[in-house]
Amino acid sequence: MTYADIIAFYGSQATAARKLGISPQELNHWRIRGLPRYAAYYVQVRSRGRLRASEKGAQAAAPLSLEELLRS
Numbered sequence: 314m315t316y317a318d319i320i321a322f323y324g325s326q327a328t329a330a331r332k333l334g335i336s337p338q339e340l341n342h343w344r345i346r347g348l349p350r351y352a353a354y355y356v357q358v359r360s361r362g363r364l365r366a367s368e369k370g371a372q373a374a375a376p377l378s379l380e381e382l383l384r385s
Contacts, residue, residue: 314353314356314357314366314367315348316340316344316347316348318364319343319348319356319364322360322363332359333356333359350366353366354366
């Protein structure tokens with residue numbers, strides 16, 4: 314799944330964040346940096362399997378560089 318799949322499924326970023334039990338800022342972070350693998354599996358569990366984790370869109374979480382931290 315991708316960030317776009319999550320938003321399409323829930324209808325909006327605010328609704329997705331609320332249903333997933335995360336902050337809108339964290340969800341926006343997934344949009345900017347890409348969907349980490351752990352997040353894809355978390356969404357799969359929270360959506361009761363209606364959204365499926367896959368290699369499409371899921372990335373290994375990498376630390377932010379100083380430049381990325383300053384931009385966000």
